[in-house]
Amino acid sequence: GDSVTQMEGPVTLSEEAFLTINCTYTATGYPSLFWYVQYPGEGLQLLLKATKADDKGSNKGFEATYRKETTSFHLEKGSVQVSDSAVYFCARLMNYGGSQGNLIFGKGTKLSVKP
């Protein structure tokens, strides 16, 4: 079935380190892809998105490229900050069937950045 798989956390990095959080998906066709971030005690916030193959989404120094060949949408940041500590969720849009228009989320990856 349709699914999103993220690397399991927690991920602990030092400030200014390079971040990669892997995300792969199964899909029929080419659904829109998203990264959401959840800070402690808050709801999810849209971080970035890509709507078609080879699109690159970017925001706040984070980037992710829609790779249809590898069905991946890995999240990267060149230099993380303590304020980036949060849980990151990869998601794909359902593009067919009774749940069309709804998001399927990965299980989330907790990132902790140490000073």
Place this chain on the structure above:
Amino acid sequence: DSGVTQTPKHLITATGQRVTLRCSPRSGDLSVYWYQQSLDQGLQFLIQYYNGEERAKGNILERFSAQQFPDLHSELNLSSLELGDSALYFCASSFSGTGKDGYTFGSGTRLTVV
């Protein structure tokens, strides 16, 4: 503040009881989505409404129901509550029903069933 308002923020109730969670979408948004977040299941889609009509259903139990009112606010009703229903319940909204631009989430209602 995301613009999506959920009340109450916290709810503690006993097994077998019924509760109502409320969501006001961001101004101008027509679609409302409900999600359940638990440690073991992650984020699970429950149900979607668009401009007052049910648009899509996910893993929503028969004990749960929802509706969207003419002013576009939505309520999620949970009845015959079980311990396993303890979770964070999120509401999200979007202008269209396609979800292509992503959703705006509220800060959630934490339900504890004791």
